[in-house]
Amino acid sequence: MEWFSLLERSFALDALLILLFLVVLYYVHHTRRVELVFSIKDAPTAIFLVEAHTGVVVDANRKAMQQLSIRQVGLRFLLPARISSQQLLSILDAARINPHQDWEISDTNKPSIHFTQHSAHYRGRKTLVVHATKSQYVERDSNLPLILEALNCLSEHIFIKSVDGEMLFTNRAYDRFWLNRKNEGVAAEDINITNGAGSYPRWTTDPNGDSCLLETHLIPIISEDDSVKAVIGISHDVSDWYYTQQSYSDEMDKRRVMELDLARSETLLQSILRASPDPIAVFNQNRIHEACNQAYADSLGIAKTEDIIGHSLDEVLPSQIAKRFAATDAKVLEEKQTLHFIDKVTNIDGEPTWYDVLKSPYTEPFTENTGCLLIARDITEHFLVKQKLAKANEELQELSHFDQRLKIPNTRYFYSQLQAVWQLQLRQKSPLTVMICYVNINHCEQAHDREQTSPELLVVIAKTLKEVIQRGADLLAVGDFEGEFLLLLPETQAPACLLLADKIHQTIAQLNIEHGTSSVSECFSVNVGVASGIPRKDLSALSIVEAARQALDAAKLSGKNQTQLKTLHSSLQASSGDQTSL
Structure with missing residues (x-):
């Protein structure tokens, strides 16, 4: 009995130890699973779990669902419609050799x-446990069309050629320049890129046939393995x-030769100064x-050159002129600027003289002293001719627009x-x-003032x-004919234009009285054709003149001292008698 009791106690202890071991084992397994789940959920990159034998996705974090289009339906995780579980296992097997794999979500x-x-x-x-990130290398390739389009927008001639001599790309500027003569292009030549980057000039002709x-x-374009894949030109x-x-x-x-000659020969300088009819000075x-x-x-109004040489202008000219x-001397001597300008000088007689002045800095080659070379040319005659020509052009322009006999525009x-x-x-x-x-x-010339002709009366x-x-x-x-006058009246329409026509009739009638005629219509008579309206796009500017002439013809048919009105948009007319207008 003691033996049996001891055995029973030993069996209970073993069972307790086994149970404790199972509890610890379950706790460790559960802790590792929870840690795995939390490490997936909290990861900043796309991570998902796949059963190794079936290819079924058993868990995925939010980043993976967003990036790989994995959907969660209840407790299940579904792949994109174009990728099956077996295809997922094939992709993962291929990724062990080449990590970059295409993930087909849709056609585009x-x-x-x-x-x-x-x-x-x-x-x-x-x-x-699969970690997924977008391939940066492929993203750069996806931007290739944008890069090529940017190259097409450049004005430089650009080409890309492989090391095997195959032409990979030419931009639009290159194609335009070498149109119909690609075999003559720069890219058609043998290119040596063994020495790295370089440049070389070449004479050719442009599309217009001009030399350039x-x-x-x-x-060279270097690949990731440091080998030359192509060359860009x-x-x-x-x-x-x-x-x-x-x-x-x-x-x-030429300037160096001139400076050396001037430095070697003072005689040559003096010869130039004596021979030149234009003012020259060196200071x-x-x-x-x-x-x-x-x-x-x-x-400068100075009698002899000896009074100038060895002196500055401040010593020989009035202060206001010297200043x-x-x-300009300061800009040449201090700022080393070459100045070219027109200067006006009044001589002793008060007559203006214009000079074309060039002031240039110089440095003596031996002493390295600096100074200024002044060369001036008298262009007074040119200026006066230019002014006379401008005045003559103005007068000619005025004559071309003005009737000299009647003193009004033509x-x-x-x-x-x-x-x-x-x-x-x-x-x-506007109207x-x-x-x-x-x-x-005509009647006035025959009946009354025979000393005044029709042109004078006009x-x-x-x-x-x-x-x-x-x-x-x-x-x-x-006007276009003898005895005609044209009036252009902006912002005017009926009845204002008819009031002006009446005023014209009254003025002509007053002229008859001043010339001593008893009958108003005996000496002068006037017919007025009026056209008024608002311009339209379907009409030309001459249409209103044609309408006025039609109205004038109608006024002539109506008798002397008549006014007829015609609008641009209808055939309505109104007439007036000697003192009446409608």
Whole structure:
């Protein structure tokens, strides 16, 4: 019995130890599973768990669901419609060799994902813990169309060529420049990129057939394994720079030769000063004259050059004149600027003289002393001719728009103003009136003042009609035919235009009285054609003149001293008698 009791006690202890071991084992397993779950949920990157044998997603964090389009339905996690569980296992197997794999969400959304994975146990099953991040290398490739379009927008000629000689890309500027002659292009040549980046110039012709100098910069494109994959070439047209450099170099050579010659031979300098009819002077940094010719002394009103050499202008000229010269001298001597300007000088007789002045800094090659070289040219005759020509052009312009006999604008000026006023009124949708006045003076010439001819009487009538117009915007001009006068009246319509027509009739009647006629219609008679309306886009400016002429013809048919009105938009007419207008 004692033995049995002891055995029973030992069995209970073993059972208790086994139970305790199972509890500890469950606690460790549960803790690891909870830690795994929390490490997935709190991770900043996309992580999901996959059963190693079935490919079923058993858990995923929010980042994975957003980035990989994994959906959670209840306790289940579903892959995108285009990826099955077996395809997921195939992708993960391939990722062990190449981590970058395509993840097909839709036809237009196929991002490249970088996968890393390791094994773990989750709920008693073998699972794979998969980390997923978007491939940065592929993102750069996805921006390739945008990069190529940016290259197409550049004005430089750009090409990309593989190391095998295959042309990979040319931008639009390159294609335009080498149109129909690609075999002559820079990219068609053999390119040596073994020495790295470099550049070389090449003479060729542009699409217009003009000679040009292209400078091409070659830059190798290095892959991730430090091997050269291709070369990019950028060509610039440096013709202007080349010609500028050549011109500058030639000019500098000439200047150096001149400076050496002047330094070696004082006789040559004196010969130049004596031979030049234009004023020339040389003075140092203290504005003390070292050389000048007689023309320079004459321009300053000084009798001899000896009175200038060894002196500054402050010593030989009045202070107000010397100060004016000092302002430009300071820019040349202190700021080393070359000045080219027109200067006006009044001589002793009070007559103005214009000079084309060049002031340039110089440095003596041996002493390195600085100074100023002044060369001036008398252009007074040129200035006076230019002024006379400008004045003559103004007078000619005035004559072309003015009738010298009647002292009013001519027909051409009227039509030019009509076009401008028509467009203005068209924009403002404002009324416009044109009047044609025809004055008949044949009877007056026969019956009364035989000493005055019809042209002379037209001058009197023109002056009288000019006084009728009160507004500055109104225009009176010579008509197309003898005895006709044209009136342009902006912002005027019926009945105001008819009131003006009546005033014209009254003025002509007063002229008859002044010339001593007993009958109003015996000496002068006037017929007025009036056209008024608001300009429209479907009408030309000449349409209102045609309407006024039609109204004038109707007035002539009605008798003497008649007015007819015609609008632009209808055939309605109104007439008036000798003293009446409608």
